[in-house]
Amino acid sequence: MCSYRTAGLVNRLSESKKEGTLSAFMKRLLKAELILLDEFGYVPLDRTGAQLLFELISQCYEKKSLIINTNIEFSRWVNIFYDEQMTAAILDRLLHHCHLILFEGQSIRMQESSLFKSQ
Numbered sequence: 001m002c003s004y005r006t007a008g009l010v011n012r013l014s015e016s017k018k019e020g021t022l023s024a025f026m027k028r029l030l031k032a033e034l035i036l037l038d039e040f041g042y043v044p045l046d047r048t049g050a051q052l053l054f055e056l057i058s059q060c061y062e063k064k065s066l067i068i069n070t071n072i073e074f075s076r077w078v079n080i081f082y083d084e085q086m087t088a089a090i091l092d093r094l095l096h097h098c099h100l101i102l103f104e105g106q107s108i109r110m111q112e113s114s115l116f117k118s119q
Contacts, residue, residue: 002029003036006053007043013052022052030059040070041080050081054090061093068094 004012016025029035035056045053060066072080078087 001034001036002032003038006037006040007045009037009056010045010049010053013056014049017048017052026056026059029056030064032064034065034067035060036067036069038069040068041072041077042070045080045082047082050083050086054081054086057090057093062097066094 012025013022016022057066074091077091078084081087081090
């Protein structure tokens, strides 16, 4: 298993591409049976970053397990990838075999915050 904040992973993918080591980095990533992408979509991606993330998701499709943690609705994912076709392709791959788990209610961090406990 490997776990990344999505923005951090995209930065590493971009750096690997610039250094000419993208293929080797992707091979290391794809050795993991499970890849966790945390905070998906919270930090804006540039076009290259979006394309690299698309490539990773495409290579994982039907071969690897992905866990994606986000509170961004699917309808807003086009704002992450800047391209309707790429967004549709990513969602198509992710949703084909997915188990969607929806958590509702107040954030546990907010519940445990001393600011809110004192009220």
